[in-house]
Amino acid sequence: MTEPVPSQLQQYRRSIDNLDAALIHILAERFKVTQQVGQLKARIGLPPADAGREREQIQRLRSLAESSHLDPDFAEKLLNFIINEVIRHHVAASDGSGD
């Protein structure tokens, strides 16, 4: 059932694969930073969550998405998806923070 993939489609897929690799590496770096945030907050006794910071992040990402012609609702859902993962990690490590 293996059909030859048209070369134009192959070319698009190579771009998607490159972009996905970039996404993974940026996310890996982001988790490194949020881990440090969690440790810092625990050390200086700051609460894990910061509603003001979260509101700012959402507003900023929505407007960045708009200027990139990306659906702002999707950008917001994605940020929440990532923040939930950060919280899950931090709960597991008991060091808090949804940064």
Added chain:
Amino acid sequence: MTEPVPSQLQQYRRSIDNLDAALIHILAERFKVTQQVGQLKARIGLPPADAGREREQIQRLRSLAESSHLDPDFAEKLLNFIINEVIRHHVAASDGSGD
């Protein structure tokens, strides 16, 4: 209720903001490419979904995630989240494809 943010935390947050902007821009580019894939598939009569391609993408991302010390399950969930959004877009535009 506005407390001064420690400078180390501010620095971490600036990194997170930069990384989030990079994520948004890469995703915007990815959606541009998947849109072209959808149009190409519709034009040449290829089915929107390709289970073999999806399996390859998942395997590739999981192994990239592992080598970046990112949770492979998270990478897989994220890819599914993005592919679902691509499908939602394509259903809306009736041009199919979960690439």
